[in-house]
Amino acid sequence: MGHSSVSASPGSQSRLRTVRLDGTPVYRYQQRPGLPPISVTRFDTETAHADLPPDHRHAHDFLVLVYVEEGAGSVVIGGAERPLRAGQVHAVSPGQVIGVADVTELAHSRAWSAAFTPDAVPALASVSPLTWTHHPLLALFGPGAGHGRVAEPDRATWSALLTDLAGELADPGRLGAREAIAATLTRLLVAAARLAPSAPGAPDPLVEQVFAEIEATFREPVSAADVARTLGYTPGHLTTVLRRRTGRPLLEWITERRMIEVRRMLRETDLPLDAVAARTGLRDATYLVRRFRNRYGTTPQRWRRAERAWP
Incomplete structure (x- = not known):
């Protein structure tokens, strides 16, 4: 399988x-x-x-x-x-x-x-x-x-x-x-x-708010608590609600948004890891490498080489 x-x-x-x-x-x-x-x-x-x-x-x-x-x-x-x-x-x-x-x-x-x-x-x-x-x-x-x-x-x-x-x-x-x-x-x-209903369901207003805030701030070193506080919720409550409605907690959405941007920058630019980390809200290159390896099972450097080697 x-x-x-x-x-x-x-x-x-x-x-x-x-x-x-x-x-x-x-x-x-x-x-x-x-x-x-x-x-x-x-x-x-x-x-x-x-x-x-x-x-x-x-x-x-x-x-x-x-x-x-x-x-x-x-x-x-x-x-x-x-x-x-x-x-x-x-x-x-x-x-x-x-x-x-x-x-x-x-x-x-x-x-x-x-x-x-x-x-x-x-x-x-x-x-x-x-x-x-x-x-x-x-x-x-x-x-x-x-x-x-x-x-x-x-x-x-x-x-x-x-x-x-x-x-x-x-x-x-x-x-x-x-x-x-x-x-x-x-x-x-x-x-x-084309098999979906012609009238899609209405988006969830709270989820939309959370995603908009993440999109606006993920390049900065914001935390889940920062996002929750900006929207007027406690981190625990917002994490619970978001997990129930989207299948993921708040911190995972923030991390996922950052990791996708990291991958894009590795693929499309020659920026060093310190610069990539600074532009994606991550602490430094060491922290970026640790998070990247945990998520993808390899280092950012190897990822970049493999992506560019693929025809």
Whole structure:
């Protein structure tokens, strides 16, 4: 197995990040330097059962798009039961808990799972990550959406796109692979977005406030307490509310925004680490290296070299 999907726990491209108070494991995308932050797996659940957590419940801090070619049974995503039927597409947002009521019902299912972070798509990498939840390409991941069904004449196209994406990812070093991967994932997201309701759900005003404040201040050495105080909340209360509504606590959102900017600067500039740290609200180069290694499993210097070596 590769990544987690609706019916399988994460594999080689993800690792356990934390365990919630209720015992639910949360998995983080483990991006490898020089490779795009996306993994595609085609599987049948008979081979996936051994990888499931003991109670089948888990969550991710990345996006997962699942396309069902043949299905039976159902899964529970974010507290809502969703059927697994041919042509169904399920969008699993970061933080949503995925559960399986009866694993044996899934024995006749075949599906694709595409797990990725939004910056795998150029159109999303060029905007603030705090606006990703409302970007048109991620409409199926938005409030009031979460799933759709592909019309029968279009199902072969979905399977072909996922097959092509898996093929490019199998040999990412060949000429044009980077562009082909980004283009194919974009086509999949466009197709998924067209399955979303025409009237998207309203954004959460508090989450919007928090994200706006993070975007305005992440380049400064602000803390979660600073952001909470500016918005008139205690850090504990705001962290609890944000975790419940987005799947992540306040500090993680601040750190994630900084790390994405660090990666952009490593990829696009020759600035030394001290300068990168100073421009992303981090204490110094030593602290940046420690945070970066903890998040990505490698040093910023190795990341930069690997990114530039990728054709």
